[in-house]
Amino acid sequence: xxxxxxxxxxxxxxxxxxxxxxxxxxxxxxxxxxxxxxxxxxxxxxxxxxxxxxxxxxxxxxxxxxxxxxxxxxxxxxxxxxxxxxxxxxxxxxxxxxxxxxxxxxxxxxxxxxxxxxxxxxxxxxxxxxxxxxxxxxxxxxxxxxxxxxxxxxxxxxxxxxxxxxxxxxxxxxxxxxxxxxxxxxxxxxxxxxxxxxxxxxxxxxxxxxxxxxxxxxxxxxxxxxxxxxxxxxxxxxxxxxxxxxxxxxxxxxxxxxxxxxxxxxxxxxxxxxxxxxxxxxxxxxxxxxxxxxxxxxxxxxxxxxxxxxxxxxxxxxxxxxxxxxxxxxxxxxxxxxxxxxxxxxxxxxxxxxxxxxxxxxxxxxxxxxxxxxxxxxxxxxxxxxxxxxxxxxxxxxxxxxxxxxxxxxxxxxxxxxxxxxxxxxxxxxxxxxxxxxxxxxxxxxxxxxxxxxxxxxxxxxxxxxxxxxxxxxxxx
Ligand code: 4AD
Ligand code: MG
Numbered sequence: 439x440x441x442x443x444x445x446x447x448x449x450x451x452x453x454x455x456x457x458x459x460x461x462x463x464x465x466x467x468x469x470x471x472x473x474x475x476x477x478x479x480x481x482x483x484x485x486x487x488x489x490x491x492x493x494x495x496x497x498x499x500x501x502x503x504x505x506x507x508x509x510x511x512x513x514x515x516x517x518x519x520x521x522x523x524x525x526x527x528x529x530x531x532x533x534x535x536x537x538x539x540x541x542x543x544x545x546x547x548x549x550x551x552x553x554x555x556x557x558x559x560x561x562x563x564x565x566x567x568x569x570x571x572x573x574x575x576x577x578x579x580x581x582x583x584x585x586x587x588x589x590x591x592x593x594x595x596x597x598x599x600x601x602x603x604x605x606x607x608x609x610x611x612x613x614x615x616x617x618x619x620x621x622x623x624x625x626x627x628x629x630x631x632x633x634x635x636x637x638x639x640x641x642x643x644x645x646x647x648x649x650x651x652x653x654x655x656x657x658x659x660x661x662x663x664x665x666x667x668x669x670x671x672x673x674x675x676x677x678x679x680x681x682x683x684x685x686x687x688x689x690x691x692x693x694x695x696x697x698x699x700x701x702x703x704x705x706x707x708x709x710x711x712x713x714x715x716x717x718x719x720x721x722x723x724x725x726x727x728x729x730x731x732x733x734x735x736x737x738x739x740x741x742x743x744x745x746x747x748x749x750x751x752x753x754x755x756x757x758x759x760x761x762x763x764x765x766x767x768x769x770x771x772x773x774x775x776x777x778x779x780x781x782x783x784x785x786x787x788x789x790x791x792x793x794x795x796x797x798x799x800x801x802x803x804x805x806x807x808x809x810x811x812x813x814x815x816x817x818x819x820x821x822x823x824x825x826x827x828x829x830x831x832x833x834x835x836x837x838x839x840x841x842x843x844x845x846x847x848x849x850x851x852x853x854x855x856x857x858x859x860x861x862x863x864x865x866x867x868x869x870x871x872x873x874x875x876x877x878x879x880x881x882x883x884x885x886x887x888x889x890x891x892x893x894x895x896x897x898x899x900x901x902x903x904x905x906x907x908x909x910x911x912x913x914x915x
Contacts, residue, residue, distance in 0.1 A: 439509070445478035447512060450522055454512040457524060459483065460532065462561060465544045466500045472526075474508065477560070480567055480714050484515065484523040492529065502544055503535030503561070549902055556906055556915055564722060567715035568895045568903055571708055575894060576887070578707035579660060579681055582700055588656040588683060593643030595662065598635055599866060602814055603859060606667040607638035608676075639664035642884060643682050645816070645869055648845060651684035651880050652872050658683040660887075668910050672899045673788070673837065675888060677908040684882035690818075690827040690844040693881035694754060694804050697831055697840055701802075701885075702748045708894055709744055716741055716894075723896045740896040743834065752802040752831065755794070758782065760805055763798055764790050785812045791830075791837040803832045815855045816869075817843040829883065836893050842883020849873035 439458045447457060461476035461483075469489045473482035485508055489497060500506065509528040515521060541555045542562060552559040559565040583590065596610050612632045613619065621627040628636045643659035650657040663680045683696065708716065720740040727735040738746060755763075764770055764779040764786075777787045786805075795803050808828040810819060817826035831840035846852045852873055853863065863870060891903040901907040906915040 443478035444474065444476045444481065444483045447483055447522065447524070448479060448481055448520070450512060453514060453522065456509070457512045458507075458509045459485075459524065460505070460507045463500055463502055463504045463506060463535075465502060469497055472500060472506075472508075474506070475561075475566075477566060480563055480570075480718050481520075484517070484520055485510065485526050486523055487526045487529070496529065496531070499531045499534055500529075501535050501537040501540070503537075503540040503542060504531055505533035505535075506531050549899065553901055553907070554914075560905075563718060565902075567718050568891070568897060569905065570715050571712055571719075571895055572891050572903060574708050574712050575704055575891060576660075578704040579887075581707070582703045583658050583683065586656070588658050589650070589654050591643075591647060591650045591654075591657045591659050593640065593646040593659040593661060593682075595640055596633075596637050597640045597646075598633070598637050599645055599869075600638070600641065602641050603861065606665050607641055608664050608666050610637045610639060641665055642680065644684065644882060644884065645866070647682055647684040647882065648872060648880065649868070651686045651882065652876070652878070655687075656683070656685050670910055672901075673889065673892075675900055675904060675907055675909060678900075678904070679887035681885040681887060682882060684880065686878055686880045688844075688881045689879055690806060690829060690881060693842055693844060693883060694752075694806070694829055697829075697842065697883050697885075698752045698804070701752075701831070701840070701890075704890070705744050705894065706748050709741070709748070716744070719895050743896075744894065747802055747833075750801050752804050753799045754804045754806065755799070757805055757808045757825065760786070760790075760794060763794065767793065767798070769793060783809045783811070788837040791832045792834075795832045795834050795837070802834070805830050805832065810855075813843070815859055815861060816845050816852070818846045819851055819855070827881075831883075833889075833893050835896075835898070836889050838886075839889045839893065840883050840885045842881065844879065844881040847873060847877045847879055849877065 439456055441458050441460060444459065444461060447459065459474065459476070461474040464473040464475050464482050466472050470487055472485040472487060474485050475482045507530045508524060508526055510524040510526040512522055513525050515523040542558050552562065552565065560569050580590065600607060613626065613630070619627040619630040641663055643661060647657055647659050658681060660681045661679065662677055664677050666676060667674065685696065723736065723740050761779060761782050769775050770779050775789055779790065806829040807820060807825045810824055810826045813826050813828045817828045819826055827844035829842050830838050833839045846855065849870065852870065856863065856866070888900050888903050892900055895903060897903050901909065
């Protein structure tokens, strides 16, 4: 007999005399109805037990969380809520679960509690739905790039360069922390370290991706990135996954077109392929909304929000226009923003980004041409000498979801920009080489994968969309 999945069985229109299934017990009602789940779908399959036919000792072991193996007949269901069910003929317990200490009881748990039990939280409907969506989105991303002529590049995780120039990096070293070798100046001598130099966990694969774009044309990376910024917010992780395409001969306008088309395509993919999970999360959010005061409720349901992104043009707005809007908007004039916008040149905070997206434009927004001094050194300087060809995509409920730019392809200007922020040329000699040998216009962007998963699932805390979140003071599991 072939082992089936719950998903396979629930999609059957015909009955089977003999089926075999393994999974975890969600509930066991009235000594008769087992709701069994194996992760293949949100839904449980109902397994009906004739208790007269089974040992009482065995029935006692059918507890929430136990792993069991069932053989039986797939029949049309007599009850409501499912087309088919299994009439159990034979049942064995593969792994017992002590009902008194199993943390995932069949009741509502808080997200905080489930975070502390992240190793078991995918046994709940909400987290299994989120993680199936995460997996689907990841597949849709590879599919999009594959179908559009991009090569998947694995950029290094250990690196000697600081791509974003922000210095918020985790050191990689195998020197003895208590007794490191020192140089003549009394500082740690990294030439004696494993790699013979200072190394860190990467904050972005972009600089390395640029080297491949300048030979393979269209590439992307999709891997883990690490930032030691001490921001304990609902949108930051110390370890997160980033998707970074990089394309030769593409300018900023092309970059915006690519990002918009890409975002729409991956969201459309889950709308087409993950309906069940999306509808479940949508309903969860609507139920949650009912407990909130009217003003805090979502204007759109989750699925409406996703459709809204696929159906609408992303509004393109320059930083300068955005500052004008923000300077004159009500929350700024009434001093409702935590950070007031007074002059051109200030960096935007998440409250400003969300105002633009949610209140002013009411659609995804691409902000571009930011002041040079609030953006990274590699972004192409505009002819005005004070702005760079940067772009950020802002999404409702999230704020910044994508950050990208047209890259500075002119050697002399790139060197000047590196000099002004004290990046030694010798550290990035290979990056400068790209501007010496066959330089060309090129662009790319980075999409924070967890921010995309937040948007797609409607979850409001980034810790709930990655299996085991790493945040300040927390690296359990
Ligand atoms: O805007 P960022 O810092 O851009 C870069 O790293 C560029 N090198 C990308 C490129 O052009 N190839 O980061 C890109 C995105 C952000 O828009 C955000 O979605 C996400 O990465 N991000 C984070 N996500 C979770 N936790 C953090 N600490 C994040 N920092 C950035
Ligand atoms: Mg950014």
